[in-house]
Amino acid sequence: AQSVTQPDARVTVSEGASLQLRCKYSYSGTPYLFWYVQYPRQGLQLLLKYYSGDPVVQGVNGFEAEFIKSNSSFHLRKASVHWSDSAVYFCAVRGPGGNYKPTFGKGTSLVVHP
Amino acid sequence: DMKVTQMPRYLIKRMGENVLLECGQDMSHETMYWYRQDPGLGLQLIYISYDVDSNSEGDIPKGYRVSRKKREHFSLILDSAKTNQTSVYFCASSLWDRGNTLYFGEGSRLIVV
Numbered sequence: 001a002q003s004v005t006q007p008d009a010r011v012t013v014s015e016g017a018s019l020q021l022r023c024k025y026s027y028s029g030t031p032y033l034f035w036y037v038q039y040p041r042q043g044l045q046l047l048l049k050y051y052s053g054d055p056v057v058q059g060v061n062g063f064e065a066e067f068i069k070s071n072s073s074f075h076l077r078k079a080s081v082h083w084s085d086s087a088v089y090f091c092a093v094r095g096p097g098g099n100y101k102p103t104f105g106k107g108t109s110l111v112v113h114p
Numbered sequence: 115d116m117k118v119t120q121m122p123r124y125l126i127k128r129m130g131e132n133v134l135l136e137c138g139q140d141m142s143h144e145t146m147y148w149y150r151q152d153p154g155l156g157l158q159l160i161y162i163s164y165d166v167d168s169n170s171e172g173d174i175p176k177g178y179r180v181s182r183k184k185r186e187h188f189s190l191i192l193d194s195a196k197t198n199q200t201s202v203y204f205c206a207s208s209l210w211d212r213g214n215t216l217y218f219g220e221g222s223r224l225i226v227v
Contacts, residue, residue, distance in 0.1 A: 036216075104157040
């Protein structure tokens with residue numbers, strides 16, 4: 001069965017600092033991997049996704065993620081955060097099989113102090 | 115316009131009452147989903163629908179049922195709501211391929227008292 005672990009429930013950083021949000025997945029094979037962001041009182045929105053090719057994938061608003069197969073990780077990064085990046089970030093995985101059910105991690109709440 | 119619309123956005127019900135949450139999308143997506151979101155638990159998949167009248171249980175289907183009679187519309191029904199069904203419910207849609215993005219609605223906050 002596929003699973004996603006986001007080990008940090010909450011991350012606090014200062015504006016302008018760099019950021020890494022961690023994600024590890026469990027899946028036998030090559031899955032599709034996603035990062036979504038949820039702003040307060042809103043639904044989730046896609047930041048970026050990866051399946052194949054360059055293991056570093058670029059997303060919206062300066063976010064990027066790196067797929068490291070040997071470590072089963074797909075960490076999200078940003079070079080310099082802004083207070084508006086404060087939100088909850090979800091890592092997700094989808095595998096093959098007959099139903100393509102996506103699995104989400106529990107999310108990491110990012111707080112950016114001005 | 116690439117939008118998923120959920121109604122109602124907020125709902126208070128008494129224990130034992132029936133609840134209907136409705137979701138619509140304008141993207142002709144084949145696949146639609148219902149999730150619930152609770153603090154510390156993230157998103158849990160309740161049901162997935164692959165097209166009209168083609169529904170499949172997710173990870174936590176107990177206490178819920180769904181209906182999909184038109185591709186653009188997917189309903190979540192709680193027959194005799196329970197207090198532990200108090201949650202925020204999200205509907206999402208996507209094209210069928212596993213690489214395709216899920217588009218989410220803004221959520222329906224249900225309180226069962």
